[in-house]
Amino acid sequence: MSVAExxxxxxRQLARRINQEARSNPQSPYxxxxxxxxxxxxxxxxxxxxxxxRRLRQIEPNPTNTFALEASRDYDEVHEIWELD
Amino acid sequence: MPREEWPLRxxxxxxQVVLASALGRQPFQRTLLADTGAGSxxxxxxxxxxxNDCLLCGGNPLHPVTLGGAYAGSFPTYLIPVQIPAxxxxxxxxxxxxPSVSAAPFDGLACFSFLNxxxxxxxxNSSIFALES
Numbered sequence: 001m002s003v004a005e006x007x008x009x010x011x012r013q014l015a016r017r018i019n020q021e022a023r024s025n026p027q028s029p030y031x032x033x034x035x036x037x038x039x040x041x042x043x044x045x046x047x048x049x050x051x052x053x054r055r056l057r058q059i060e061p062n063p064t065n066t067f068a069l070e071a072s073r074d075y076d077e078v079h080e081i082w083e084l085d
Numbered sequence: 086m087p088r089e090e091w092p093l094r095x096x097x098x099x100x101q102v103v104l105a106s107a108l109g110r111q112p113f114q115r116t117l118l119a120d121t122g123a124g125s126x127x128x129x130x131x132x133x134x135x136x137n138d139c140l141l142c143g144g145n146p147l148h149p150v151t152l153g154g155a156y157a158g159s160f161p162t163y164l165i166p167v168q169i170p171a172x173x174x175x176x177x178x179x180x181x182x183x184p185s186v187s188a189a190p191f192d193g194l195a196c197f198s199f200l201n202x203x204x205x206x207x208x209x210n211s212s213i214f215a216l217e218s
Contacts, residue, residue, distance in 0.1 A: 008146075019148070049176075052164075053164050057145070063143045063144060063145045068148075068164060070129060078152065078153040079150060080124075080154045081123050081124065081156050083154055
């Protein structure tokens with residue numbers, strides 16, 4: 001696994017842990033927050049996607065080293081997209 | 086209120102958005118099917134684009150989402166700066182990246198949660214679709 005892939009996997013693992021924690025504990029500091037991760041660490045917690053994007057890009061300009069999530073969201077929920085004829 | 090109008094394309098409503106390029110190139114335009122049936126207000130994404138466009142924009146990766154219907158499975162999602170200059174709109178949107186957009190001749194879908202940011206419809210002209218901010 002390359003360094004970049006390793007960072008991406010670290011970011012994804014941390015995101016999964018944060019979401020599990022936020023979904024199981026409403027008192028979690030991450031519950032219902034937008035969380036920005038860079039290089040395996042939480043670097044931004046925000047309530048606004050524009051604010052999160054601006055701060056995350058300031059901290060880590062390389063997007064492949066970043067990850068973000070809306071903590072407490074059920075990402076397994078299926079969203080239907082209707083088919084064109 | 087500023088309004089931007091687009092003629093129907095193949096009889097379907099569309100919107101045009103401007104995406105920034107991460108590679109120092111000129112921003113580029115994409116024409117999207119205006120699809121109120123794509124997702125809901127609570128879906129957590131606003132556009133569906135070709136994954137290559139998401140990467141070209143230098144989108145920040147977000148947690149993947151699960152889709153059903155026209156696109157089925159788990160798809161990567163990105164935070165991407167999107168503009169509609171005539172409306173003065175500029176924001177970072179959550180965009181699902183799919184391997185191939187199956188909505189020709191459109192470049193992607195503008196989902197309900199995006200359209201619902203604006204007043205939308207034909208505003209009395211059956212040959213156009215418009216957004217008003």
